[in-house]
Amino acid sequence: MGMNSLAVLGNCVSQLGLGGFPSKSFGCLSGSSGSTLAFHGSVKKSFEPKKEQQQIVSQEDDHNVSKRLHKDLSFFPRSITDSVLSNNPKDDPNIRIAFKGLPGCYSEDAALKMYPKCQSVPCDRFEDTFKAVELWLADKAVLPIENSAGGSIYWNYDLLLCHRLHIVGEVQLAANLCLLALPGIREEQLRRVLSHHQALASSDAFLSKLGTIQEDVDDTAGAAQYVALEGLRDAGAIASARAAAMYGLNILAERIQDDAENITRFLVLAREPIIPKLDKAYKTSIVFTLHEGPGILFKALAVFALREINLIKIESRPQIKQPVRVVDDSNMGKAKYFDYLFYIDFEASMAEPRAQSALEQLQELTTFLRVLGCYAMDTTL
Numbered sequence: 001m002g003m004n005s006l007a008v009l010g011n012c013v014s015q016l017g018l019g020g021f022p023s024k025s026f027g028c029l030s031g032s033s034g035s036t037l038a039f040h041g042s043v044k045k046s047f048e049p050k051k052e053q054q055q056i057v058s059q060e061d062d063h064n065v066s067k068r069l070h071k072d073l074s075f076f077p078r079s080i081t082d083s084v085l086s087n088n089p090k091d092d093p094n095i096r097i098a099f100k101g102l103p104g105c106y107s108e109d110a111a112l113k114m115y116p117k118c119q120s121v122p123c124d125r126f127e128d129t130f131k132a133v134e135l136w137l138a139d140k141a142v143l144p145i146e147n148s149a150g151g152s153i154y155w156n157y158d159l160l161l162c163h164r165l166h167i168v169g170e171v172q173l174a175a176n177l178c179l180l181a182l183p184g185i186r187e188e189q190l191r192r193v194l195s196h197h198q199a200l201a202s203s204d205a206f207l208s209k210l211g212t213i214q215e216d217v218d219d220t221a222g223a224a225q226y227v228a229l230e231g232l233r234d235a236g237a238i239a240s241a242r243a244a245a246m247y248g249l250n251i252l253a254e255r256i257q258d259d260a261e262n263i264t265r266f267l268v269l270a271r272e273p274i275i276p277k278l279d280k281a282y283k284t285s286i287v288f289t290l291h292e293g294p295g296i297l298f299k300a301l302a303v304f305a306l307r308e309i310n311l312i313k314i315e316s317r318p319q320i321k322q323p324v325r326v327v328d329d330s331n332m333g334k335a336k337y338f339d340y341l342f343y344i345d346f347e348a349s350m351a352e353p354r355a356q357s358a359l360e361q362l363q364e365l366t367t368f369l370r371v372l373g374c375y376a377m378d379t380t381l
């Protein structure tokens with residue numbers, strides 16, 4: 001392999017994000033006593049040190065050589081490993097996942113469930129998690145979309161449409177809601193409890209018995225951090241056991257949620273869609289608006305039923321930018337109806353001909369149709 005082909009390989013590797021391998025690093029390598037460029041036989045040959053260089057090297061003491069070698073090795077390209085070749089982002093310690101909230105919140109738990117080795121990127125607002133991915137500050141975003149007690153998180157449905165990210169996965173998380181307080185504080189001393197509104201609503205029975213005032217804050221970990229930083233002796237926080245450890249709080253009570261199984265479903269978003277396959281259970285999420293007419297929603301849903309495609313979820317949202325549609329009503333003149341967006345999740349991969357033909361037929365009934373993503377279903381809890 002000559003210098004040129006190596007440079008090409010170098011470019012490819014750096015494009016794959018596997019660490020710098022630009023042509024200038026060869027200058028550095030070749031000047032490094034021709035040391036162990038052992039990742040390819042022919043490469044090693046072209047960097048063999050000259051005789052004079054070998055003599056200089058042998059005059060150095062072992063300590064200096066190893067010190068210099070250490071420094072030089074940091075400039076070497078990283079080896080291509082099985083995990084890089086399998087391109088499994090789950091094993092990638094460099095993958096950056098954006099979520100709304102502070103470290104220790106449940107959205108971060110969801111990110112860690114999907115990508116256990118990830119670097120988490122906390123964001124102030126949901127909108128920022130989208131922007132972080134769009135601006136390449138993060139590789140993916142994890143976003144709560146529905147809760148088994150509270151239902152759909154509507155504004156996140158709206159955000160899916162305002163941005164062009166693709167759904168590439170989902171995470172189901174059973175949150176263990178805990179009551180936290182400063183060390184030494186007992187339940188009876190608490191006058192107020194701070195948390196995210198969903199966590200407060202999910203622990204309603206427990207909080208009613210406690211008889212405290214509830215204060216709604218941005219996220220559960222934010223509540224824990226606030227109690228800890230302000231040294232609040234009369235306030236508790238509802239957050240995770242992980243948040244307790246991170247912010248130095250004690251756990252006064254665990255599993256305080258009204259429903260033992262309080263599940264939040266999160267979506268994983270990325271700049272590029274995944275290529276749908278048939279290797280496991282896939283789900284497809286779409287959004288559309290329909291033409292006007294009687295039975296039109298019935299007809300739209302029938303395209304799935306006729307192909308034995310199971311519908312998992314249907315959600316409707318008013319079109320925020322153009323909420324009403326003016327329609328000619330033969331009896332009453334002109335009428336103004338709310339115009340709806342329908343979000344549907346169905347159980348099929350876009351690699352299946354039946355899913356493709358269903359969407360083809362659906363398109364005839366819609367004024368707008370977008371596939372938000374096709375992704376593997378999370379079947380674990």
Ligand SMILES: O=C(O)C(=O)C[C@]1(C(=O)O)C=C[C@@H](O)C=C1
Pocket residue numbers: 100101104105106107108144147175196198199218219220221264
């Ligand atoms: O505040 C957090 O910890 C979050 O991750 C957010 C969120 C939510 O948005 O529903 C996630 C799950 C919990 O049940 C409560 C709150």
